[in-house]
Amino acid sequence: MVIEDKMLTNGEPEEEEEEEEEEEMVDPLETIRQKCEAAEHCVHTRERLEACENRVGxxxxxxxxxxxxxFDFLHARDHCVAHKLFHSVK
Known part of the structure; x- marks a missing residue:
């Protein structure tokens, strides 16, 4: 009987708490890095990095x-990011 009582109380629907939907925070640094990686100079240095990785691998x-x-790729990307990041920070 103890098991049946537990089943009855556990079987009742509990009040569900409504969770507020929170917007996922987006890091502006990551967004700007992605944009800068598409820049011409960064694309060139990424291609050199990938060619080296393929050669070594x-x-x-x-x-x-x-x-x-x-380091060349990271320098090129960060140089681009440095000029754009603080314009988007509130």
Whole structure:
């Protein structure tokens, strides 16, 4: 009988709390980074980075890494972001 009582009380519909829909916060930095990655200079440095990654990934044994290409890409992207980010911050 104890189980039946629990089933009866647990079987009753409980009042559901209405959850307010919150808008998902969008980081302006990420948005601007995506736009800057589409810029001509950033596209060129990304292509160099991807070519290096493909070259290094295709070899079984190499001392080459793509650090220089990565830093070039990040520098180009961040240079573009620096000029645009603070105009969108409230």
């Amino acid at each position: 295709s070899r079984s044994s190499t001392e080459e890494d793509c650090t220089e290409e990565l």
